[in-house]
Amino acid sequence: MKKFLVFCCLVLLLTSCQPHSSSDIIVGSKDFTEQDILGELLAQHIEATTKLKVERRPRLGGSFVCHNAITTGKIDAYIEYTGTAFTGILNQKPINDPKVVWEKLRADYAQEFRLEVMPSLGFEDTFAMIIRSEDAKHYQVKTLSEAAQYTPQWRGGFGYEFLEREDGFPGLAKTYGLHFIKAPQIMDLGLIYRALIQKLVDMIAGNSTDGQIARLGLVVLEDDKHYFPPYEAVPIVRQETLKKYPQLRTAIAQLSGKISAAEMRQLNYLAEGELRDVTEIVREFRQRKNL
Numbered sequence: 001m002k003k004f005l006v007f008c009c010l011v012l013l014l015t016s017c018q019p020h021s022s023s024d025i026i027v028g029s030k031d032f033t034e035q036d037i038l039g040e041l042l043a044q045h046i047e048a049t050t051k052l053k054v055e056r057r058p059r060l061g062g063s064f065v066c067h068n069a070i071t072t073g074k075i076d077a078y079i080e081y082t083g084t085a086f087t088g089i090l091n092q093k094p095i096n097d098p099k100v101v102w103e104k105l106r107a108d109y110a111q112e113f114r115l116e117v118m119p120s121l122g123f124e125d126t127f128a129m130i131i132r133s134e135d136a137k138h139y140q141v142k143t144l145s146e147a148a149q150y151t152p153q154w155r156g157g158f159g160y161e162f163l164e165r166e167d168g169f170p171g172l173a174k175t176y177g178l179h180f181i182k183a184p185q186i187m188d189l190g191l192i193y194r195a196l197i198q199k200l201v202d203m204i205a206g207n208s209t210d211g212q213i214a215r216l217g218l219v220v221l222e223d224d225k226h227y228f229p230p231y232e233a234v235p236i237v238r239q240e241t242l243k244k245y246p247q248l249r250t251a252i253a254q255l256s257g258k259i260s261a262a263e264m265r266q267l268n269y270l271a272e273g274e275l276r277d278v279t280e281i282v283r284e285f286r287q288r289k290n291l
Helices: 002-016 033-049 063-071 082-089 098-113 133-139 160-164 169-176 192-197 239-244 247-253 261-272 278-288
Strands: 025-028 054-057 077-081 115-117 127-132 156-158 203-207 218-221 233-238
Touching: 025 033, 025 063, 033 054, 033 077, 033 247, 033 261, 033 278, 063 077, 063 082, 077 082, 082 098, 098 115, 098 233, 115 239, 127 133, 127 192, 133 218, 156 160, 156 192, 160 169, 192 203, 233 239, 233 247, 239 247, 261 278
Parallel strands: 025 054, 025 077, 156 203
Antiparallel strands: 077 233, 115 233, 127 203, 127 218
């Protein structure tokens, strides 16, 4: 935990040392493909519908790094997931009702951090426990409950946040009685799919909108006990920035409900599977959506 906190401090120190931006708005994003796309979507749409200049700050890190960046004014906006913010930032117990989570999040973020939680972009990116299709067929498993009896023979590979968060592995393992042949390996999120395909691990925690799931023919185990809370993608914006630029609220609100989970998987696949440029992917998507 100490090493992680030191890492967060180093990242924030580096960003604070960057030259002062001439842009009006700074949009940040986390360190995976979907966030590259969503950060670019937010930036492009703001530029297209207002006269504001937007600076991109991609690949900042995980949720805690981005939260620190926005609360300290290093960035003005980024896309977060409701379940992540509710349990990871607010340290609340998981709740399964999406509306309750969003309303609670909006009130607490405004009061505690002076941040605006805006309506969902239209899709949920929840955790997905993923295995190889050959293993799913061999063991005849479709759900986490069915897989639990075989995990003592398997190896798990998860990102740091998933292993540490209240809504991550500790609670999931307790709910389903998951035990692996050895302690799950902490892995970089960019390497987990490769590790699964190369049989270095047997179960990973990905995201339900990952483009690689379909591309690699992997199987998502059903969360049959409904452990995971809702993870709706929502823009988080500094209230101070919205007050300074009122047109920003209108621009971001236009993105509400515009992306389905299937569309997000396709966008992710275009970036990861076909290696398309994110800027072009977003531009084409906005044209299709008449944004």
